[in-house]
Amino acid sequence: MTATAFDELPFLGYGIGLRRTHFDTLPAWLERFDFFEVLSENFMAFGGRPREVLRRVAAARPVVLHGVSLSIGSVDPLDESYLDALSGLIDEVKPRWFSDHLCLSSFEEVDYHDLVPLPFTEEAVAHVAERVRAVAGRAPVPFLLENPSYYIAYRDSEMSEAEFLREVVTRADCGLLLDVNNVYVNAENHGYDARAFIDALPLERVAQLHMAGHLVLPDVIIDTHGAPVVPAVMDLFRYVLERTGPVSTLLEWDHDIPPIDVMARELDAIRTAGREVLGDVAPDGVVGGEEATTWRR
Amino acid sequence: MATLREIQALVHGVLRRETALDAGALALGVRADRLGIYRGFVAQHVTGILAKLYPTVRALVGEAAWDELALAFFREVPARSWELNACAEPFAAWLDGRVGDGGLHPFLVPLAQVEWEQFAVALAPVEIPDPAGLDRLVLNPTTSALALPYPVVRFLVDRGDDVAALSPATPMPDPGDEVALLFRRHGTHHVGYHQAGDDLLFALKVVAEGVPLVAAADLARVPVARGEAALRRAVAIGLLLGPVESALG
Numbered sequence A: 001m002t003a004t005a006f007d008e009l010p011f012l013g014y015g016i017g018l019r020r021t022h023f024d025t026l027p028a029w030l031e032r033f034d035f036f037e038v039l040s041e042n043f044m045a046f047g048g049r050p051r052e053v054l055r056r057v058a059a060a061r062p063v064v065l066h067g068v069s070l071s072i073g074s075v076d077p078l079d080e081s082y083l084d085a086l087s088g089l090i091d092e093v094k095p096r097w098f099s100d101h102l103c104l105s106s107f108e109e110v111d112y113h114d115l116v117p118l119p120f121t122e123e124a125v126a127h128v129a130e131r132v133r134a135v136a137g138r139a140p141v142p143f144l145l146e147n148p149s150y151y152i153a154y155r156d157s158e159m160s161e162a163e164f165l166r167e168v169v170t171r172a173d174c175g176l177l178l179d180v181n182n183v184y185v186n187a188e189n190h191g192y193d194a195r196a197f198i199d200a201l202p203l204e205r206v207a208q209l210h211m212a213g214h215l216v217l218p219d220v221i222i223d224t225h226g227a228p229v230v231p232a233v234m235d236l237f238r239y240v241l242e243r244t245g246p247v248s249t250l251l252e253w254d255h256d257i258p259p260i261d262v263m264a265r266e267l268d269a270i271r272t273a274g275r276e277v278l279g280d281v282a283p284d285g286v287v288g289g290e291e292a293t294t295w296r297r
Numbered sequence B: 001m002a003t004l005r006e007i008q009a010l011v012h013g014v015l016r017r018e019t020a021l022d023a024g025a026l027a028l029g030v031r032a033d034r035l036g037i038y039r040g041f042v043a044q045h046v047t048g049i050l051a052k053l054y055p056t057v058r059a060l061v062g063e064a065a066w067d068e069l070a071l072a073f074f075r076e077v078p079a080r081s082w083e084l085n086a087c088a089e090p091f092a093a094w095l096d097g098r099v100g101d102g103g104l105h106p107f108l109v110p111l112a113q114v115e116w117e118q119f120a121v122a123l124a125p126v127e128i129p130d131p132a133g134l135d136r137l138v139l140n141p142t143t144s145a146l147a148l149p150y151p152v153v154r155f156l157v158d159r160g161d162d163v164a165a166l167s168p169a170t171p172m173p174d175p176g177d178e179v180a181l182l183f184r185r186h187g188t189h190h191v192g193y194h195q196a197g198d199d200l201l202f203a204l205k206v207v208a209e210g211v212p213l214v215a216a217a218d219l220a221r222v223p224v225a226r227g228e229a230a231l232r233r234a235v236a237i238g239l240l241l242g243p244v245e246s247a248l249g
């Protein structure tokens, strides 16, 4: 991919994550979702029912892959067994793109299954950019990095989060999966202005958005993906779209996952907010097997 | 200024509970309460997956003892896989090392083995052929056979899978050898588990050796009718796939 290609990736419309709890109910509701995001690790190693459902969904709708264990920021070598399994899934599912988080999730070959933030340093920028290039270079589809939520600010950070994010994706020449809820959560937890943060990002690289709910505790907001999207995040979503034009938007829900009808309703609220900004824009490539047409913004 | 490696090593020490939270936070220059969020999450991912995969062991151990056990496993067995479920695979072997001290009953070890195997068989990346398309009897390729020192399948069947009815007061079974057969059903993906009695072992032998039923029955000194009934049962439960008739001639 070249530096200018990310805003030319197809607009897939509005989608949700493919979750086991919806396997039985999903077929009857499929038409309410334009695309699906597949948590790579939930399918990479497995056959059985998940694989069968994944094949059916990928034949009917565009699919994108989203990972949590690439550990792109770790000082460990890249995990070849992980990359092999991921590559197998990419070959089988043919996603429009794949993504992971700007963080580390392992150290000295111990996995955290969580997203640990990186210090915002020049050393980390160079380290991550090189590894993203290595990963993206061997994949047949584009790679996006997501801005994670984070709760600690390292004393040794040398730049702001927005500068860090901009530097990494620019030098790595990858796309940006902008999690709008994470922007809100981080802005609240670390006391910065969410809109100024968005203005400072290379928005031409934004190829996908995440929307999600969070948990407000007395002292901190936790990015739980376990609640409806709050109005402030919906406002921030409109603010982003005013600057990017149509971007494939996904509702993330990972804890206390509601029934499929509630997912459809919550997604419709996001779709409605999108339409308020963009008007009626049809998604590209609604059929999974077909090549999507490109919508330029 | 600390290097990227030094920062990650400091965080790692806290997440693995090798460094005290306050000391780690001070060294990193971060808020201890916020660093504690990660410390909690990383352990909870592992203890949570143990609770999901070993519900029967958990019920028999009881909540308080279980929490202690799960956290001890997290500390002693670092997660070595990007796949969270896979990090729970060493649990039975680890439990085996703790039997005796702490009052852990040895039955819990083979029970944990069976609970793990139920998960592994359910998601094994193996395709099960459609029985309707087969012209001879074959073994279900997801089949796993476990030789156990306790009658785990018998225990589970007797309890009717009712985990809620189990507690530390539930009597554990006496030792006794058992071969447990687990496999995934074609179509439904349901995982069946069965004690390998004489009839199922006979059916497995017929298929494994590819001998006609009459010859196998003669060899095993089993009436042919009983041998055929064994084959039909093995097909009915999904252990064998294909037409029984193909083995009759």
Ligand SMILES: [Fe+2]
Residues within 6 Å of the ligand: A146, A179, A210, A252
């Ligand atoms: Fe996200």
